[in-house]
Every structure is written in structure tokens, then in C-alpha cells.
Amino acid sequence: MKVTLLDSGASNINSVSRALTESGAGDLIISSEPKNIVEADRLVLPGVGAFKNGMQSLSDRGLTDSIIKFYSSGRPLLGICLGMQMLGSKSFEFGEVDGLNLINGQTVQIPKVTSSGGKRIVPFVGWSKIKVQEQKTIFWSVLNDVRENDSVYFTHSYQFNVENTKNLLATYDYDGHTITAAIKHENVTGLQFHPEKSGEVGLKILRSFLLE
Numbered sequence: 001m002k003v004t005l006l007d008s009g010a011s012n013i014n015s016v017s018r019a020l021t022e023s024g025a026g027d028l029i030i031s032s033e034p035k036n037i038v039e040a041d042r043l044v045l046p047g048v049g050a051f052k053n054g055m056q057s058l059s060d061r062g063l064t065d066s067i068i069k070f071y072s073s074g075r076p077l078l079g080i081c082l083g084m085q086m087l088g089s090k091s092f093e094f095g096e097v098d099g100l101n102l103i104n105g106q107t108v109q110i111p112k113v114t115s116s117g118g119k120r121i122v123p124f125v126g127w128s129k130i131k132v133q134e135q136k137t138i139f140w141s142v143l144n145d146v147r148e149n150d151s152v153y154f155t156h157s158y159q160f161n162v163e164n165t166k167n168l169l170a171t172y173d174y175d176g177h178t179i180t181a182a183i184k185h186e187n188v189t190g191l192q193f194h195p196e197k198s199g200e201v202g203l204k205i206l207r208s209f210l211l212e
Contacts, residue, residue: 003210004040006067006149007032008047008057012196014048016080019196023206034066042210047082051091051107051158054082055099066098071102076212077188078142084183085160093158102162103185110156111177112117120175123157128172130181130193141183142189142208143170148205152181152198152205160192 003025007013013030015031020028027099029036037043045067047054058064071077081089091107109131111124129151132143154172160180162168169189183190189209195202 001027001041001210002039003028003042004036005030005044005046006037006063008036008045008054008061008063010173012046012048012194015194015196016044019203019206020044021211023203024210032060032061032063037066038069038073038140040070041075042212043067043075043077044080044209045077045083045086046080047084047086049082051082051093051099054086055097058086058100060190061103067100068102070183071188074187077208078209079188079190081156081192081194082195085158087183087188088160089163091158102169102188103183103190104161105167105183106163107160107175110159110174110179116144116176116178120177122175123155124174124179125155127151127153127198128174128181128193130170130172132170132182133168140184140212141169141182141184142191142205142212145204145208146170146201150201152193152195152201154181154193156192160190 085107087102088105167185169184172181195205
């Protein structure tokens with residue numbers, strides 16, 4: 001099985017690569033070549049930093065059409081952190097910027113004020129338990145083996161709001177505010193957290209993706 005880890009120039013390639021290899025991705029290719037994207041059996045889109053810079057990096061490398069073409073093939077695609085947000089329709093980080101539009105939804109800033117008027121620290125950096133949506137337990141996803149008390153590692157200032165709740169796979173609570181932790185639509189899955197930094201739980205999730 002050929003797994004392509006997309007090198008967009010705006011991602012933490014080394015840690016994701018190590019985690020994928022440890023999870024069983026024996027034939028792992030790190031590439032920004034359109035051919036390696038389109039012909040992959042599994043495609044991983046990681047990302048860190050600002051949405052605008054991430055999308056610009058994809059555009060500068062001529063990768064946007066290749067990602068969309070891969071999606072159209074029906075083969076599994078995984079977006080991580082910023083990579084998940086770029087799967088959506090648009091973001092409002094540093095202005096309104098269009099995304100890949102593979103899952104309907106928008107990326108907006110995590111509210112800095114709580115419902116009671118207190119201060120919420122943004123970005124959120126740390127571990128949190130995730131809640132897989134009840135209706136999603138009836139079909140297969142990369143989170144099917146995640147247990148109730150499992151925690152994963154987050155670091156982000158912006159959150160993804162899905163347009164259709166059918167695409168909402170999991171959430172987490174940050175200081176009384178519900179935030180999207182994972183999304184899914186057809187052959188596309190997005191994780192707001194970093195599985196490569198989430199210990200054995202993260203490796204378990206990546207192994208599930210490789211078996212999809």
C-alpha cells in the first residue's frame with residue numbers, strides 16, 4: 001500500500017512521518033509531486049500555522065487540483081490540524097480565505113470570552129478527552145477504537161464549524177465551549193488534534209486510517 005504524506009511546506013513532516021511509519025505505513029512517500037498524490041492509496045495532509053499561508057503553499061506548489069482529484073477517486077484522505085481546516089469551505093483567519101471545499105464548513109477563532117464573561121486562553125494547547133458523536137458509532141471511522149477516557153493532544157487558536165452535523169465525528173470541551181475534534185465526509189476524515197503527538201491513542205487512530 002502506497003501512503004503519501006503531502007509536503008506542503010507548511011507542516012510538521014518529521015513527527016507525522018515517524019508516527020505513520022510506526023503505525024504500519026511501510027511504503028511511505030513524502031512528496032509534493034502531483035503524481036505521487038494522485039496515485040497514492042492513502043493521502044495524509046498535515047499542516048501547522050495560519051490557514052492563508054497553508055492554502056497559499058498548496059497553490060504555489062500546484063497541489064490543490066491534485067488533492068481534489070485524489071478525493072474524487074474515493075480513496076482515504078486524512079487531514080491533520082491545519083490540514084483538517086483546509087478541507088473546509090473557508091476560513092476567517094487573517095481575512096476570508098477559501099479552502100479545498102471537500103467538507104462544508106468554516107474555520108473561525110475560538111471565542112476568547114466564556115459564556116459567563118470570563119477570559120478563555122487562546123490558543124488552546126494541551127490534552128483533552130474527545131467525545132465521539134453517538135450516531136457515528138453505527139458506522140466505521142478512524143475513531144471506532146477510541147475509548148471514553150482516551151485523551152489526545154491539541155494546539156490551535158481556530159476551530160472548524162461544520163455546516164452539516166452529519167459530518168461532525170467528534171468534539172471536545174474547552175472551558176465550557178464545544179469545539180470540533182474530528183470530521184468525516186465520504187472518504188475524507190479530518191482531525192483537529194495531532195495524532196502523531198497523542199501517544200498510543202494517536203498511533204491507534206493512524207493504524208485505523210491505514211486499514212480503512
